[in-house]
Amino acid sequence: MKDQNERRLFTAVAVSLALIWVWQLFFAPPPPVAEEPGADAAVEAASPSPAAAPRGNPAVAVAAAEAACTGTASVIQTEKAILEVSDCGAVRSVRFPGQQKALVVTGWWKWLWERVTGNESGGWHPYTGGEEPLDLLVDGELLVAGRGAYALGGTWTVTSTDPLVQERRTPDGFRMVRTVRKGEKPDLWDVTIRLESDRPLMGPFWVGVADRFVQTNPYSTTSSLLALVDGDQETVTAPGDIQSPERFEGPVGWFGLGDRYFLAAAAPKEGSTGRLEWARVDSERVGAFYVLEATSLTPEAPIESSFTLYAGPRELRQLELAGHGFDEAVDLGIFGLFAKFLLITLHLIQSGIGNWGYSILVLTLLVRLVTYPLTRSAVVSGRKMQSLQPAMKELQEKYADDKETLNKEMMAMYSRNGVNPLGGCFPMLIQMPVFFALFTALQYEPSLFYADFLYVRDLSAQDPYGFLSLFVVIGMYVQQTMMPTTGMDPTQAQVLKLMPLIFGIMMWTSPAGLALYYSLNTVLAIVQQWYNTRTIPLIPPPGDSNVPA
Numbered sequence: 001m002k003d004q005n006e007r008r009l010f011t012a013v014a015v016s017l018a019l020i021w022v023w024q025l026f027f028a029p030p031p032p033v034a035e036e037p038g039a040d041a042a043v044e045a046a047s048p049s050p051a052a053a054p055r056g057n058p059a060v061a062v063a064a065a066e067a068a069c070t071g072t073a074s075v076i077q078t079e080k081a082i083l084e085v086s087d088c089g090a091v092r093s094v095r096f097p098g099q100q101k102a103l104v105v106t107g108w109w110k111w112l113w114e115r116v117t118g119n120e121s122g123g124w125h126p127y128t129g130g131e132e133p134l135d136l137l138v139d140g141e142l143l144v145a146g147r148g149a150y151a152l153g154g155t156w157t158v159t160s161t162d163p164l165v166q167e168r169r170t171p172d173g174f175r176m177v178r179t180v181r182k183g184e185k186p187d188l189w190d191v192t193i194r195l196e197s198d199r200p201l202m203g204p205f206w207v208g209v210a211d212r213f214v215q216t217n218p219y220s221t222t223s224s225l226l227a228l229v230d231g232d233q234e235t236v237t238a239p240g241d242i243q244s245p246e247r248f249e250g251p252v253g254w255f256g257l258g259d260r261y262f263l264a265a266a267a268p269k270e271g272s273t274g275r276l277e278w279a280r281v282d283s284e285r286v287g288a289f290y291v292l293e294a295t296s297l298t299p300e301a302p303i304e305s306s307f308t309l310y311a312g313p314r315e316l317r318q319l320e321l322a323g324h325g326f327d328e329a330v331d332l333g334i335f336g337l338f339a340k341f342l343l344i345t346l347h348l349i350q351s352g353i354g355n356w357g358y359s360i361l362v363l364t365l366l367v368r369l370v371t372y373p374l375t376r377s378a379v380v381s382g383r384k385m386q387s388l389q390p391a392m393k394e395l396q397e398k399y400a401d402d403k404e405t406l407n408k409e410m411m412a413m414y415s416r417n418g419v420n421p422l423g424g425c426f427p428m429l430i431q432m433p434v435f436f437a438l439f440t441a442l443q444y445e446p447s448l449f450y451a452d453f454l455y456v457r458d459l460s461a462q463d464p465y466g467f468l469s470l471f472v473v474i475g476m477y478v479q480q481t482m483m484p485t486t487g488m489d490p491t492q493a494q495v496l497k498l499m500p501l502i503f504g505i506m507m508w509t510s511p512a513g514l515a516l517y518y519s520l521n522t523v524l525a526i527v528q529q530w531y532n533t534r535t536i537p538l539i540p541p542p543g544d545s546n547v548p549a
Contacts, residue, residue: 069155076164079186081311083142085166087156090178091142094264094311095133100450104129105461126464127457130450136223136257136264136311140211140285143266143309145176145193147205147297150279150289173198174297180309187312188322191266195303203295205303206274207266209256210287213238225288226265228253228328229276236278239286245279252276253325254310255288261446261460263314266290266307267324274305313446316343330444338437342367343445350447357453357516360442364517367434368524379532384419442514451513459513468515469508475522476500482529 069088076083077097084093106126114120141152156166156178163181177194193207213224213236225236230250236242255276256265268274273293280286294303310326312318319327332339342363350359391413399406413419442448448459456463463469477500507515 069153072158074158074161074164076161076180076182078182078189081187083164083180083189083311085156085158085164085180087158089141089153089156090144090166091180092137094136094142096262096312099134099262100130101132101134102130102449103127103458103461105458105464107462107464107466109466134262136259136262138212138223140209140257140287142209142256142264143178143180143191143193143207143307144210144287145178145195145205145207147174147195147201147203150206150208150210150281150287152210152281152285172201174201183308185322187310187318189309189311191307191309193305193307195297196299197297197302198299200299201297203292203297205292205294205297206289207292207305207307208287208289209264209266210281210285210289211257212284213286223257223259225256225278225286226258226263226329227255227276227288228325231328233328233331234276234278236286236288239280239284242278242280242286245277248276248278250275252290253328255290256310257288258314258329260444261314261449262312263319263326263329264309264311265326265329266309267326269306269308272305272307314444315446316340317347332444333436333440335433335437335440338433339441342434342437343441346441346445347447355453356448356451356459356513357456360459360513360517361520363438364520365524367438368521368528371434372528375528376532376536379536381419383536384417388413388417388419438517439514442517443511445513448511448513453512453516456512456516459516460511462509463512463515466508468512468519469504471519472507472515472522473500473504475519475526476503479522479526479529482526482533 069086072087073092074085076085080096082093082095082097083091084095086092104127106124106128108124108126111120111124144152146154154168154170156168159165159167163179165180166178167175169175175196175198177192177196179192179194181190183189195205209225211223211225214222222237224238227234227248229248229252231253234248252268252274254265254267256263258264268290274290275293277289277291278286279289292303292305297303308324310319310322310324312322314329316327316330316332319329345366346359346363349362350356353359353362392410395406395409395413399409445460450457451459453459455465455467480496480500503518507518
């Protein structure tokens, strides 16, 4: 990056990215503090008045005069997922065989601070936890169904385990039958919700998912509500996000919940029509509810709605194979095309190497090799511009009071000498999509969850030792010492000095897999800069670049 335009572009992008990162880390509104969860909620008792239901749900709440549930659990399992139901509600647990909860990562700086403030008396343990199986549901239900006000719990009877069939009847004659069968693929399930009544009843009737969500930081693995409505992904991360019921217009692709790496979502099958609504269930729990189009129920006309349930990793290829638009749960940003290509390449490398850490290093090397011609082109353009600096300075002095003539003469000089003033900048613009695509792809790649490399036990989590971020800071400072600063604006020079620290903080708070990529990327950038400096000579000022008299 020899040209000032290149430096300005890189500085602007880096500072903008850093400001967003720092804002999320330090200035974003804090998540609401969750109270201790109480016992599982029984179905709400309510009178047949609009006040008993949430706003947007004017129908009657179901009466709750039911026998107490016992908590007896039944399990239906495939190769990739385990669904557990209880007579106290719908699906109460979504687990994955052999998958444990995320490790609790404690950086030495956090431990030291807690030790100084008296909040920590034990020794430093970089990694703790991870013994319990991962469960997407904390204190909620999946595939819950009902009429009127949104509520969880109630007493259900398991009448069959293969397929899994649950029934529930309320004193007002309303009967719900939920059937869950294993789908054609290991990560899909076929779900049917049948609503019956022995007398006419008014709706609304709904199927949904609700849970207690507490988002702790931008890289938390805590679950959140997710839905695809009219082709757009919608998300809710905490009860505070919903002050009143929020209704969405447009076709519903799917709805459910997921964390950074796993997803459990139901897609309405053809023939099932309805709309989506976010709503609170109680002070702690919020839900995504698919409100069926049918508004009345009679003994002669039961309501039946079918869904395809996906329960598995938020891995792009697997979601694409599952169909039903589940791949929209992976948001790779504005450079998604590049990110998909890089993820495919990363998986191909991993299939041959067998270690995600080494695969990331190989991918980084390949990216630098592929983009090297662009980097070298930028250096050559910078050398050409550098050769014109004396003549440019003369023009600036001569036409200091005539900006229009100055610009015209400078463009004429560029034309005479075959120099494109954006020649050094354009290759950098081409590289930016690659950088941001890698940034996003590595940040949300499920395969990095629990993937270890050298001293790092989980590449999806922060590096508790801080070695990778420190390596980035040192590498970028070394790179800066190799860059010429002659003629650079003093303010710009000061900003550039802060860039290593800013990027170091970014990598310090990032998943270790991303920090690993950027560490090697910094080393390769130093090597390329060293090589270019020695193989691309300074271009002497051309003879016809003199300032016109």
